[in-house]
Amino acid sequence: MPRRLAPILAVALATLTAFPGTAAADTRGWTATWSASPQRPGINYTPNWSEQGFARQTVRQVVRVSAGGVAARVRLSNVYGAAPVKVAGATIARTAEGAAVRPGSVRHLTVNRARSFTIPAGAELASDLVPMPVGALSSVTVTLYLADPTGPVTYHAQAMAPTYRAEGDHRADVGGAAFTEKTVSWYYLSGVDVLGGTHRRGVVAFGDSLTDGYGSTPGADNRYPDELAERLAASGRPRAVLNQGIGGNRVTVDSMQLGDKGTARFRRDVLGQPGVGTVIILEGTNDIGMNQPPGPIGTPPTEVSAAQVIAGHRELIRQARAKGLRVIGGTLPPIKGSRYYTSATEAKRDEVNAWIRTSGEYDAVADFDRALAASSDEDQLNPAYDAGDHLHLNDAGYRAMARTIDLADLR
Template sequence: MRVLSRRIASTLALVLAAVTAGSGAALAESAAGGPRGWAATWAASPQRPGVNYTPNWSREGFSQQTVRQVVRVSVGGVAARVRLSNVYGTTPLKVAGATVARTADGAAVRRGSVRHLTVNGARAFTVPAGAEIASDLVPLPVEALGSLTVTLYLAEPTGPATYHAQAIAPSYRASGDHRADVGGAAFTETTVSWYYLSGVDVIGGTHRRGVVAFGDSLTDGYGSTPGADNRYPDELAERLAAAGRPRAVLNQGIGGNRVTVDSAQLGDKGTSRFRRDALGQPGVGTVIVLEGINDIGMSRTSTDVSARQVIAGHRELIRQARAGGVRVIGATLPPMKGSQYYDAVSEAKRDEVNAWIRTSGEYDAVVDLDRVLASSSDGDQLDPAYDSGDHLHLNDAGYRAVAYAVDPADLR
């Protein structure tokens, strides 16, 4: 432990020196002796405030309240920074104060770990409307696969809040200023969404380039056990760490999202948000695309989207990834027979899209989830062992199967 502490202290000193010298996002020496810049270890895609599948606080916003949010990171580092998004805000977001700490139980944090966030050295700061900002470096070592708690005190009325609807984990709210509380007693209200919080980055780590899992509710983790971190990106991060090849795995899924259609409730279409949510993440090397089932299934009741249009959308994602120098992996669309999306027309579209993903050679690699997750008795239906119950979304075992279907050799 003493040797490790000295190594962390030495690395942190180099990082601080680099930041002080103005090189910030330039390179700092890692504990392994190689160059490392900022790398995202956790992320969530911002959404417009509004009604979603579960009750949330986005439309009302906050005033004289403290919001406490817990996230499970994927890789560690010797220091961190927090990114906040007001991209869908119509007025500046005034943050009266904020902290980050190591998580204890529920809304409580570990004593001695609370660190105040600053922006340009100030504890109170503003996030402009339509923008995202990153905090200054926080000298808090981050543990791989550990949990961090980010707490925002919002004294002035915020108006409707940029948020991420399906956190699949609790967030907490208290009246008044409780940003530095160690205990969680003041946080008497809960929701299952994240507010303003869009990323946590680390510096000084020894991991490889990160992976963005890009998609819809199958990436977001709908159907997994709430609060258990059993979404497929979580499972993939655990798998890579256990194999001694740790990488950041960033969940950029939005429930209900489509490749080709914008929605005020379900997020900007994939081709529009890909640059921000996938390519814009610090340290990313690979993107896994699992999206298109909503374009097909919602064609029955909303905008009709053909298989050719879905394929054209995937081609645009590939084009953007290649232009950004990022490896891109395509996942076939899992079975959906028995779900509300299923009929002969939608199944034919799914088959056509999957045949293209599987055989076109346009993706750098393919994860064939259609075959991995299918029932042995009916290839158009999910294996009952993986079905959350609606014949479309996966349970914990299903998301684990997705993570193990990814070949680590395909990741950059």
């Protein structure tokens, strides 16, 4: 460990001694470096294990952090659980290939210094400090052994990354041979925080599937928040960039499958993240597009006006400003040719975008609409960025989104 970091770790360890069993709300000195928005268990666009839960099984999850630090902790969420969940044991390690981890890097997670702990129903829990240096843009593997039946699981549906499952207790395995099953969702895992990293305050990307990264290459970390973190690091100004997108999410409408409405989840998913100073809001496409049958994943369609979307954005701005955050508004990208497109939805999108650009209510604007539009038709995605459904983006599109953001606008 570099000598200059030793005092930071010493202070961190003293904090752990003074405040064992760190609660999720305790943000002293911590910076969130990775996050995922919790969702209710249920069916979604891809198969998952959220409804059946786990029993005598080990779940191994790989995430790439944005900012580094000299120590880490892991946050686990049971906010949509009907009963407490006992974690028989958990580890964090440096990632190797697939479900394997690097030899010698496995560290046991504890809460109140106990290796077995319980996440209360309706709550989030943070582990104790782990004195393991974490590099910026590096991957860590979090493994949970769940011996007792969990029941339905709080999860994040569209991880765009593999999660592995094994029968029995394999929390400390270095190899990945036991992990014979996988999905592309995250379970219980809601955050990784670090100490002793950059002093620049982090950025939260808040939104729907365009923030979540749907259409990007699974396991490649090419979502737009990932690309933004890489861009910041390359500029010599690294900082944490958190992804709080949920596929199908709306500003104004709650959904059992697609997350609480943006105005309701903003406090937890943005304001509850330690060490952040800026939020980028890109949401509203699903509000105006999910107005025709069939509804999203079998739910009824809902008619939402442009005025309602704008009112929702104003509420998000109000919440962010009340906590001292800088707020950047993202214009809604083109939808022509997609299942959402009609003359009525296009008129709503134009009205919302005109307000975002010209109202002056946001501190700054990221004009994703113009950056992603085809040169021949400003209402349609550039074919070079289109994932194929004229609504979502490929890797090149998400890189273009990250380039659209003026780094000077980030506090």
